[in-house]
Amino acid sequence: MTARRVVVAGAIVADRRLLLAQRGYPAEVDGLWELPGGKAELGESPESALRRELREELGVEVRVGTALRESVALRHDLVLVALRAYIEDGSPRAVEHRALRWVDADELRSLHAEGSLVPADTAWVPELLVDLARR
Ligand code: C5P
Numbered sequence: 001m002t003a004r005r006v007v008v009a010g011a012i013v014a015d016r017r018l019l020l021a022q023r024g025y026p027a028e029v030d031g032l033w034e035l036p037g038g039k040a041e042l043g044e045s046p047e048s049a050l051r052r053e054l055r056e057e058l059g060v061e062v063r064v065g066t067a068l069r070e071s072v073a074l075r076h077d078l079v080l081v082a083l084r085a086y087i088e089d090g091s092p093r094a095v096e097h098r099a100l101r102w103v104d105a106d107e108l109r110s111l112h113a114e115g116s117l118v119p120a121d122t123a124w125v126p127e128l129l130v131d132l133a134r135r
Pocket of ligand 1: 007008009029034035036037038039074080118120121
């Protein structure tokens with residue numbers, strides 16, 4: 001059996017807004033919005049991987065919190081999980097993405113309805129809407 005690799009994504013909510021990042025590649029998801037993150041290295045914990053990815057992609061230092069309940073099988077050997085993250089230092093910049101955007105609950109619903117989210121990330125919309133109503 002092949003070991004399962006983890007792709008981690010950060011759910012960063014502050015002031016009732018969620019940080020979304022717009023992908024530029026590959027072509028199938030070019031222009032779509034996602035929770036920023038990436039693949040954990042072998043032997044790297046999901047928490048460390050997320051801190052590293054958000055440092056590389058957004059230029060911020062984060063504290064990592066709890067996981068969202070839903071996880072998504074991207075392939076048989078690749079699972080996508082989202083962890084709540086809180087910016088401790090820096091202001092997010094689109095280092096590797098086309099753009100960044102803070103969205104409120106209505107904007108998240110609209111992006112979802114118009115098909116502008118990366119497909120795998122749509123699994124998190126219900127949980128993200130709950131978080132957006134709280135923080
Ligand atoms: O960002 P990166 O290309 O390293 O992501 C690895 C895989 O995880 C890709 O297939 C990407 O589409 C997927 N992914 C995703 N949702 C995210 C982050 C990554 O579906 N929020």
